[in-house]
Amino acid sequence: MPAIEIQRQMLPMFPSPNQGARFYNPELPETEPFVPGHRTCAGCGPSIQYRMTSKASGDNTILVGPTGCMYVANSSYLCTPYNVPWAHTQIGSSGSFTAGVAAAYEAMIRKGKWKGAFPNIICEAGDGSASDIGLASISGALYRNHDCLIICYDNEQYANTGIQASSRTPYGGMTTFSPPGPTIPEAKKLFPKDLARMMAAGHPHCYVATASVGYPIDLMNKVRKGLNHKGASYLMVYTPCQKGFVYETPRSIDLGRLVVECGLYPIWEWNPEKREFDYSFRPQNMRPVSEYLKLQGRFGHLHAEHIATLQKFANEQWRMMKVELPAALIRAADAKNLVDMASAEAAAAIAETV
Amino acid sequence: MSTKGTHIPDWLAVPFAGITPAPSQERGQDLFPTGNWRAIRPVYRDKMPPCNNACGTNEKIQGYLDLVKRGKYLDAYALIKEDMPFPSVTGRVCYHPCEQACNRGQYDEAISIRAVERFLGDLGQALPRDVVTAGRPNGKKVAVVGSGPAGHSAAYQLARLGYTVTVLEKSPKAGGLNRGGIPDWVLPQDVLDREIERLVELGITIKTNTEVGKDVSWDELKKNYDACVLAVGLTEPNSVRADGEDKHGVVYGLPFLRDIGMGTSKVKLGPRVAVIGGGNTAIDCAREALRQGAEEVTMITVEGNTSEMPCVPEDLHDMVAEGVELMHGRAMTAALGNGKVEALQLCRARFSGAINASPIAVDRESPAERFAVDNVIIAVGQHASLPWLPDEFKNERGTIRIDRFGRLGDTNFFAAGDVVQVGSGQPLMVVNAVGDGKRVAFNVDKVLRGVPLQERMVPIDVITDLARMNMTYFPKFPRVRQAMLEPASRRRTQDEVIQAYSEEQATEEANRCFSCGTCNACDNCYLVCPEPCIVRSVRSNGLYKILVDYCKGCRVCIEECPTGCLEGVPELDFDTGVVRMDTAFAITPGLHGRQAEELRRLPDKAPKDIENWR
């Protein structure tokens, strides 16, 4: 039997929008697999991510959506914003479902029942689904190396059910399951599960990366890299949720930049061939975490010591990325140099990155 | 919204919530009107960039920088030529008020607009044929008196409008102060010659050695032309009213430079030269004196320090680099010597008022100083000479009386340039004269066509607050510097001091422009909308559109627009067929009323299915 050649889409990378001093986005695909009329909140970060991802992926795409805002808020009365094949799955089974789709297409191609390029199969799971309820099934899909891209759109909580803490909710983040009070003034005591790193460590043959809506072209390129990678890929994308984070809607992209500039969301790639992390991504500035925290109501209760704890965490992330810490950030990790959130006029120490 | 892959049974093909039309198998859902959530509507509204506003002739600077970014140099040149006849000249000589106003100056360093302008001007000079052509002849004749920047600009615009233009110039060569003021090492004469050729190519007649008041009379102007623009400039130097100003060796800056420019100079400078004055003309005189052979040149100013001097700081810096000494807080009170000046008498002095034009207060108490010189060049401003002008049109300042349109009474005479701007508080400079000439030309045209005249443009919403733009998108980037001859090699020659940009340098510098307040099609709004409800037919300014039926008013697009051309306006009314949720079930005409009717008919449509379903 002759070997079956699986035709892959191999989408090209976008050039950087920064050409010298000029900012100008590269030519973007015309196609719009994500259409308006859906009912996510105004300024919804996950929606921004979904749109960018699907635009990068194109028309020959199949989307899988476990329960969460991107299913419940999005699809109403028989309609969805997805103009490509899309299926809702039970919140815990997105990995198995996606694996099934990928395996089915491989089989159909093998049997000559599907002509044309292998579709881009993308699972868009919320952090609740990806880090808690559906972790096992996603890990299974990654481990078995099905040809698909699994994205955790990370809004750091269970948003759709009214903002409950997930294992991705950051230290200090207020949710309905982690309210601040006299016993636990910082609201959430635990640090977030290091999900993407866990996926890279546990499934080293996969392409794994983190991204943020604050860097759209980087995000779209990582989507394409993940799709071009033969086998399973995993992306964890920071997607702010205005309802849960409690911020002014225009800030959605801005927060996506700030979280990276503060060191709370390191952006990296895992290279499955070399089996190593690539930490070369550098934001334009480095800022103290307070600049990010102060924009969000969910951190409004924090005291100086909690902010210092978060700064220490951020500083560790910078060290992990082998970035030299400016003195201002080391100072900001000491509660003596900080003020409580309620009165916080956060220090505006900005240092250029190296 | 899409229904791709979903089977829609008949009984479910119904409108929802009284607002949204029924979905169909083929088209999905046309309208889930999320636009009715919106309290603030994003709108595209271009603002006036501060550079365009500050330019004396309102060149569309942002526009041509944007074209240069895209490599469309010829379009950029054509755009600049709308307002500026000779970018090759202003690209060299302009005092660049645009750069002082440039928003990038608040951020790192202002855009080197003049250098890009020169790049485009030189490109235009190299073209075998100019991009600008004369208008269809309309049979009317206009005289322009004076061929300086104001006259040049007026003649240029009038020729483009189809007038037959004759320029009358009293000097042997055309160009006004561009030739007989601004030195060759700033503006080489062949560059100016080429621009004057371009005027001739537009069909303009230039009559040199023709002085109004001598060769042509006021009445002849009136009789022979349909209209006339007086752009006669300020041709007479001011004196410092010192004793002995008539001595040999005392020269005035304006004729000194003029004669050098016209090639008729007979002045031979001695080794020690003093220049009186602290403005740009004085700087030109001091630097020219070095080139005319002077060994020691000292500039003597009433201003107490360099920061008070009314001059372009870069030029002052370049002068000092060439070796000119400065002496501040002194006034020349006498030229001493026997027939020929041998020394100056200097007294401590300051301006009595705030501005440099106010009377000088000389300190008679402190002892006068003696300052040995071979020559002194006096450069303290100039005034007009208008013996031929009928008295009724003279004003108290000894210049031409005009109305706010630049017109002399209800005649067809207009005036423009230094001759009307002197004393108005407007700085006297080439680009202001060019702008004045342009505006007056348009008003000449209006008078001759019998349509209402127009005042100087009122700027609307100049965007100067960086907080209205998004600076995140602009990394700090140093200005691209123009190469310059070294002081030691340039101070004795007429070689052009400042060198031109290469093509790469011009684009690199244009790339630094923020495009303040004006969409430059960066696609960011299009990319960040969560709906997405921003569409564009073509990627170009003015062709972005927001689907207001869907826009929820999150304002992410506004926040992320780098140039600040998107803004939010409160939603007062919905005029696009979308109605508010709270009125969804009211029976009103229009879309939702119609649907309410459909809803009422629902039970007739699928009684059985619905019953089973319940």
Ligand SMILES: Cc1cc2nc3c(=O)[nH]c(=O)nc-3n(C[C@H](O)[C@H](O)[C@H](O)COP(=O)(O)OP(=O)(O)OC[C@H]3O[C@@H](n4cnc5c(N)ncnc54)[C@H](O)[C@@H]3O)c2cc1C
């Ligand atoms: C030494 C010097 C250097 C300068 N350098 C700069 C510079 O680097 N950058 C800058 O922006 N500005 C500079 N300026 C200012 C600038 O040159 C003037 O603002 C500008 O030239 C004014 O233009 P205008 O057309 O009104 O007058 P002018 O340029 O003075 O032109 C008037 C013309 O009218 C002619 N004329 C006068 N009377 C008659 C008559 N009766 N009949 C016929 N023709 C007549 C004159 O011969 C002259 O050619 C400088 C000025 C001086 C004096």
Ligand SMILES: Cc1ncc(C[n+]2csc(CCOP(=O)(O)OP(=O)(O)O)c2C)c(N)n1
């Ligand atoms: C097994 C199961 N448990 C609980 C739920 C209820 N539920 C529906 S959506 C949701 C939130 C999912 O959170 P996440 O995956 O982070 O997506 P988000 O809503 O934040 O987009 C939950 C808990 C469910 N549908 N199924």
Ligand code: SF4
């Ligand atoms: S709750 Fe958050 S994630 Fe859900 S639709 Fe609203 S903004 Fe988006």
Ligand code: SF4
């Ligand atoms: S940045 Fe560009 S548009 Fe803005 S003022 Fe400067 S030159 Fe003009």
Ligand code: SF4
């Ligand atoms: S980003 Fe989209 S939804 Fe938000 S205000 Fe702009 S056009 Fe409206």
Ligand code: SF4
């Ligand atoms: S974001 Fe870019 S494309 Fe959109 S309006 Fe602003 S400048 Fe124009």
Ligand SMILES: [Mg+2]
């Ligand atoms: Mg979530």
